[in-house]
Amino acid sequence: MTRLKHEDVAEISRQMSDYNSTLIQKTGCSLRELAAWAAGVHLDRELPQPKVAIIPMTCGQGIIEGFSQSVAGIVQFLGFSPVITESRDAGGVAEAIEGGAEIIFMADDDRFVAVNVKSGKVSDNGEATGKGYAMALEQMCRGLESKKALVIGAGPVGTGAAKALARSGAAVAVYDINPQMSKILADRLNKLGYNIMVETSLTDALNRYNLYFDACPAENVILTEHLKDDTMIAAPGIPLGVEAAGLELIADRLIHDPLQIGVATMMFDVL
Numbered sequence: 444m445t446r447l448k449h450e451d452v453a454e455i456s457r458q459m460s461d462y463n464s465t466l467i468q469k470t471g472c473s474l475r476e477l478a479a480w481a482a483g484v485h486l487d488r489e490l491p492q493p494k495v496a497i498i499p500m501t502c503g504q505g506i507i508e509g510f511s512q513s514v515a516g517i518v519q520f521l522g523f524s525p526v527i528t529e530s531r532d533a534g535g536v537a538e539a540i541e542g543g544a545e546i547i548f549m550a551d552d553d554r555f556v557a558v559n560v561k562s563g564k565v566s567d568n569g570e571a572t573g574k575g576y577a578m579a580l581e582q583m584c585r586g587l588e589s590k591k592a593l594v595i596g597a598g599p600v601g602t603g604a605a606k607a608l609a610r611s612g613a614a615v616a617v618y619d620i621n622p623q624m625s626k627i628l629a630d631r632l633n634k635l636g637y638n639i640m641v642e643t644s645l646t647d648a649l650n651r652y653n654l655y656f657d658a659c660p661a662e663n664v665i666l667t668e669h670l671k672d673d674t675m676i677a678a679p680g681i682p683l684g685v686e687a688a689g690l691e692l693i694a695d696r697l698i699h700d701p702l703q704i705g706v707a708t709m710m711f712d713v714l
C-alpha cells in the first residue's frame with residue numbers, strides 16, 4: 444500500500460468545496476451522496492451525530508503532516524464535527540474515548556481504519572475506497588447493469604471494487620501483475636456467490652474494456668492508446684496509473700483523489 448505524502452494531502456481541507464463541485468460535474472452526485480449510498484446509508488432520514496475523533500499515530504514512519512487535518516476536513520465537509528486528539532497513539536485513543544468519541548479514525552503505515560466503539564463496526568480504508576469509487580464509476584456511467592468493468596489490482600481496494608461493481612450488475616474481470624493474486628481473488632469471491640472473471644493480459648484487456656477501475660499503485664498502467672471515446676476510469680491508486688499524455692483527454696471521465704472518497708465512505712460505513 445502506498446504511503447501518502449504531505450503534498451498528497453496538504454490542500455484537501457481547503458479545497459473540499461471545489462472538489463465536491465467537480466465530483467458533481469462528473470458523476471451528478473455529491474461526495475456525501477456517493478459515500479452514503481456506497482455504505483448503504485439512506486440520506487432521506489435524519490442521521491445520527493456521533494462524536495468523531497481522529498488520532499495521529501507516530502508508529503512506523505510516523506506522522507504525515509496534514510493527514511489528520513485532511514481526514515478531519517473531509518468528515519467535517521460531510522456534516523459531522525470531528526476533533527483531532529492532542530495526544531497521539533494509545534494516549535490519543537484514551538483521550539478520544541474519555542472525551543465521549545463514538546467513532547475514531549486512525550492510520551499506521553499498513554492500515555487505516557474507522558471504528559465505531561459503540562457498535563463494534565470497523566471500516567478499512569482499502570475496502571471502503573473500493574466500494575466508494577465503484578459507486579462513483581456507476582454514477583458517472585449512468586448505471587453498470589450488464590456493462591463490462593476491468594479491475595486492475597487484486598489488493599484490498601481491488602477486492603472492495605470487484606465486489607461492489609458485481610453487486611451493481613457489472614460483468615467484472617480482475618487483472619493483477621501477479622496472475623496468482625487475481626486467480627485467488629476471483630476464486631474467493633466466486634465461492635461467495637460472485638461471478639468474477641480473470642484477465643491475464645493487461646494490454647489485451649485494456650483494448651476490450653471501456654470501464655477501468657485502477658486499484659494498483661503504479662504509473663503508466665493505462666496508456667493514451669487505451670483511451671477510447673467512451674472510456675471511464677475510477678483510479679484511487681497513488682500514483683495515478685494513467686499516462687500523463689492522456690490526462691487532458693480523459694480528465695472529465697476520470698475520478699482520482701488521494702483520500703476523499705475513501706474517508707467519506709469509511710465515515711458512513713461505521714455510522
Ligand code: 2YJ
Binds near residue numbers: 500507510568701
Ligand atoms: O497519523 C498519521 O499522520 C500517520 N500515521 C498516517 C499514516 C497514513 N497511512 C498511509 O498512508 C497508509 N499507507 C494507508 C493509506 C491508505 C490510503 N488509501
